[in-house]
Amino acid sequence: MKSEGTRRWASDLDAVVVYAQGALCSRVARGTVPPDGTVRVAGLPRTMDPDSLRAKVLGTGGARVTGVRVEVEAQPSGTDSADALRREMERLRDISAAARARRDRHEGLITEVAALRPVPPARRREDPHRTTPVDAWLRLADFVDHRLTHLHRRLGELEEELRLADHEFEVALDRWSRASTDVQSAHVHTSVCAVLTLDGSGDVELELEYGVPGAVWVPTYRLAHRQDEDTGSLVLRASVAQRTGEDWTGVRVALATADLRRRTDLPRLRSMRVGRRQAVPAPSGWREPPAGLADLFAGYDAAGPRPEPTGGPVASAGGFAPGAVPPPPPAPQMYGMPxxxxxxxxxxxxxxxxxxxxxxxxxxxxxxxxxxxxxxxxxxxxxxxxxxxxxxxxxxxxxxxxxxxxxxxxxxxxxxxxxxxxxxxxxxxxxxxxxxxxxxxxxxxHAPFDAVAVEYRRRAEAVVALPLPGHAVRPRESAGSFDHRFDAAARADIPSDGTWHTVTVTEIPVGLRTEYLCVPAVEQTTYATLVLSNATDQALLAGPVEVTVDDEFLLTAALPTLAPGDVRRMGLGPAEGIQVTRRTNLRESTSGLRGNTTVLDHRVHVELANRLARPVTIEVHEQVPVTSHADVRIEERADWVTPEQGTGPDSPAPGTRVWRVDLPAGGGAALDGGYEIRVPAAKAIVGGNRRS
Structure with a gap:
């Protein structure tokens, strides 16, 4: 309801926190508190959750917010951008159809002219043979050739007109189909406003916070690295898509991995019964009314009836329009009541x-x-x-x-x-x-607040099914059991069109070093890798990263999740400048007093050659068999080391051995290793002893 003393304040969207699904928006409104303390703050989107609305007074003034509720208003809309886009699309569609019709008629005319042939008159049986008039044939051929030349030239012009008309129509169709949901398409414009009750006087600044669905984000990165340095610049960017019903223009953007709709109910233990199974009785849910409930509203009744409003909104399109008195608004829900x-x-x-x-x-x-x-x-x-x-x-x-x-x-x-x-x-x-x-x-x-708003929110949720960019990972999947928040350094513009938009968040210093990895038992190819170390207090989520080495774009790779203080390796592809060769040798013999032990002697020889103009560090991975049988013994003869066994997806497999070699520019190295497998003669390795 709107009384004579109600003032309407405009509001500006100031900040948005985008969660894994959904967003929390903050609006700022300024004005002077009216005598009755009731103000309306307009500009709220139709998709907002009315139960999430919060309001407070910024600053240290004496005013405070004592009540807040949500109302929907309806009024005739003026210029309609969505209808203008639709009319423009229909106009260009008619132009394209007319151009196609002209082209088709011209092609039919070309077909008719090309089908012209000389037809001699019918010859009767008693008539003698006639001489063919060659000049007439040639004149007809010249006419057809000249006419077709002119028609084909005109056909090329019509084809170009049709191509341009189709292109303009496709652009208009795409613009109309991807029009921002912030534009109202109905002739009646419905808007949501917050009705606040203020206690105080003077000029105040209000902040309204509310939640909206239909917003998602995934992290992306851009990594700049120089090969002669051990540090790099990692720029965190975010691909944000939103269809909340309002354009985010010049807002402070923050990104969070938390779930905006997380559960808040408390866990409850149930009794454990030993013996025959018994059905758990359903809770009745009934409670005795508290004592003195009728006296709670005695002061309200003593104040007398409320004044009748002079004007108010009338229900229209799921909201209210001026001209009639609506039913009394529901009282705000009281949170935290047992x-x-x-x-x-x-x-x-x-x-x-x-x-x-x-x-x-x-x-x-x-x-x-x-x-x-x-x-x-x-x-x-x-x-x-x-x-x-x-x-x-x-x-x-x-x-x-x-x-x-x-x-x-x-x-x-x-x-x-x-x-x-x-x-x-x-x-x-x-x-x-x-x-x-x-x-x-x-x-x-509690019945739904607004059936039309429910439909708006349902359409906004469609942005969750948007295809992800390459190598992108949902933040809830990569964040694990912890939640993180990233604040953008500058304000950004994100329209409500349901497509991905890139926002630069911040620059993160990371430790970098280039190493090379080779697993010659699987593939005799050396791969370049970047070893990243996260020395900040924030986690780096998994996502695509554009790698630039020495100011030259190299590739787009998948960055793994890096916890604070974590070190991970990221592959950059084969390094053609480093060659590797592996040769193996196997000898089988017996030992023991009666030759009751089979000895399988495996020899591994690996040669490395660095053809690059700089020194490199190479990790060569080999594998030693592992056994759980007490009778089978494995003896290693090499200077390799055993890596630490982890629990993550990149942890080495059991039996992995590593050589770390520093190769100078243009240099090489030879690595020799091996192991012996001692098996009782009465037993054999599954698949045969003579295997590499």
Whole structure:
């Protein structure tokens, strides 16, 4: 409702925090507090969650926010950008269709001219043979050739006109289909505003915070590295897509990996029974009304009736429009109230307002209920009549309910039994003083705020199914069990079009060194790698990274997740300047007193050659077999080392051995290693002993 003293304040979107799914927006409004302290802050999107709205006064002034609620307004829209784009698309579609029709008619004319042939007159049997007029044939051929030349030249012009018309139509169609959802397409413009009640005076600055669905982000990076340095510059960027219904223009952007819709219910232990299995009784959900509930609103009633509004919005398109008085707005839900202190009661019938928790609804809302088992139950009036008098107090000035009608179902003694909807405590709403007296202070199922807004939010959720860029990983998948937040260094513009937009967040210093990896037993190729170390206090999430070495773009690779202080290796592809050759030799013999032990002697020879103009460090990986049999022994003869066994996906496999070699520019090295496998003669290796 809007009174004469209500002031309307404009608001500007100032900051947005994009979570794994959804976003938290902050708007700023400034103005002078009116005498009655009631102001309207406009500009809120239709997709916002009304239960997430919060408001506070910025600064250290004496004013404070004492109440906030959400209202929807409707008014005739002026110029409609979406309709203009649609009309332009339809106009260009007609132009393209006309150009195609002209081209088709011209092609038909070319076909007709090309089909011209000389047709001699019919010859009768008694007529002699005639001489063919060659000049007429040649004149016809010249005419056809000259006409086709002109027609084909014109056909080329029409083809070009059609190509341009089709291109303009495709551009207009793409612009119309990808138009920002911030543009209203209906002739009636509906808007959401926050109605605030302020306690104080003077000029104040308000901050409104609300949550919206339809926003996702994935991290991307750009890495600049020089080969003669051990540090690099890693620029964190984010690909953000949003379809929240409002364009983010010049806002401070922050990115978080947390789940905006995480669960908040507390865990609860259940009893453990030993013996015959017993069904767990369902909680009744009913609580006795708290003592003194009627006295809670005595001061409100003593203040007298509220003044009648002079004008208000009328319901239109899921909202309100000026011209009529709307129903009283729902009181804000009170968070943190213990469920045990809130009265609860039975379920109402389908299609009717349910009975209040701990008391009854007004007479107009009492309907036949249904039991959890699905059968028809007694009416709310009969249930209250059968319940003890202390459980169903009568409203002041209201007559006692009549006895149940004849033929009604028998009433079961005991407390009422709420339905599943009424046991959903997070969806219940605590009624305020504006409802009838017998519904005050009691919990009721909270119906959707706005059916049109629900449809807006459903469409906004479609951005979650947007295909990810190459090598991109959802932040919830790469963040693990920890949550991180990244604040962008500058303001950004992100339109509400449901496509990916790149935002530069910050620059992160990382430690870098170039190493080379070779696994000659698998492939005799050396691969260049970058060893990254994260010395900051923030994690680096997995995502695509554009690698630039010595100011030259190298490739786009997949950056793994780096926790604070973590060191990971990232592959850059084969290094053609380093050659590797591997040769193996196997000898089988016997040993022991009676030759009862088979000895398999494996020899490995690896040669490395560096053809680069700089020294390099190479890791050569080899593998030694492992055994769990006590009779089988493995003896190693090499100067390689055993790497540390980790638990991550990049941890080396059991039996991995590593050579680390520093090669000068143009130099080489030879590595020799091996191992012996001693197997009892009565046993053999699965697959045969003579294997490399």
């Amino acid at each position: 469920v045990a202190a809130a009265p609860m009661a039975s379920a109402g019938g389908p299609g009717a307002a349910p009975e209040a928790f701990g008391g009854a609804m007004p007479d107009a809302a009492r309907t036949v209920g249904s039991r959890p088992g699905g059968g028809a139950g007694p009416t709310a009036r009969s249930r209250r009549a059968a319940a003890p008098a202390s459980l169903a107090p009568a409203a002041p000035g209201r007559a006692a309910p009549p006895p149940p009608p004849p033929g009604a179902a028998p009433v079961t003694a005991g407390p009422p039994r709420p339905s599943d909807a009424e046991l959903d405590y997070a969806a219940l709403l605590l009624r305020g003083p504006d409802v009838p007296a017998d519904g005050r202070g009691r919990l009721f199922p």
